Amino acid sequence: MWDWSPVLPARLLAGWEPVLDAEDLAEVTAASGPAVAAAALAAAEDAGADGYAMVLHRLVAADPAAWTADVPAVLAALQMPELGAFYLAAAAVLADRPRALPDGALAAAVTAVLDVCRRLDETAPPPAPRPPRTGPPQGLSPTRRCST
Numbered sequence: 001m002w003d004w005s006p007v008l009p010a011r012l013l014a015g016w017e018p019v020l021d022a023e024d025l026a027e028v029t030a031a032s033g034p035a036v037a038a039a040a041l042a043a044a045e046d047a048g049a050d051g052y053a054m055v056l057h058r059l060v061a062a063d064p065a066a067w068t069a070d071v072p073a074v075l076a077a078l079q080m081p082e083l084g085a086f087y088l089a090a091a092a093v094l095a096d097r098p099r100a101l102p103d104g105a106l107a108a109a110v111t112a113v114l115d116v117c118r119r120l121d122e123t124a125p126p127p128a129p130r131p132p133r134t135g136p137p138q139g140l141s142p143t144r145r146c147s148t
Contacts (some may be wrong), residue, residue: 052083060090071088072107081120085120
């Protein structure tokens with residue numbers, strides 16, 4: 001949706017914007033640091049909205065060193081595993097750029113990814129039961145017989 005926002009009429013975008021935007025949170029980041037901005041984002045009434053994926057992407061891209069200096073603190077401030085996943089995805093985009101992330105930030109991010117995946121698995125509903133298979137098992141032909 002947001003990739004098309006420059007060409008879509010405002011009436012179509014109404015109601016899709018997150019309560020907080022990247023500019024608001026960039027000001028908080030500059031004044032108080034990424035963990036405080038992350039906490040403000042987590043406290044927004046629409047904190048789980050998909051629009052925050054782009055907000056976090058813009059924030060991390062604007063100051064990757066600040067946003068990845070203390071990955072566990074930012075993840076703790078974000079509170080929701082979904083927000084943590086958005087944040088880590090934004091940081092991952094920068095992982096292959098030389099000197100984009102401070103020393104040790106990549107290792108902390110990888111550890112955090114594993115933790116977020118675990119937390120997402122814990123909050124996900126159980127998978128739906130599979131319907132019973134009909135017909136022969138895959139890989140076997142119903143006409144082929146074993147010869148002796």
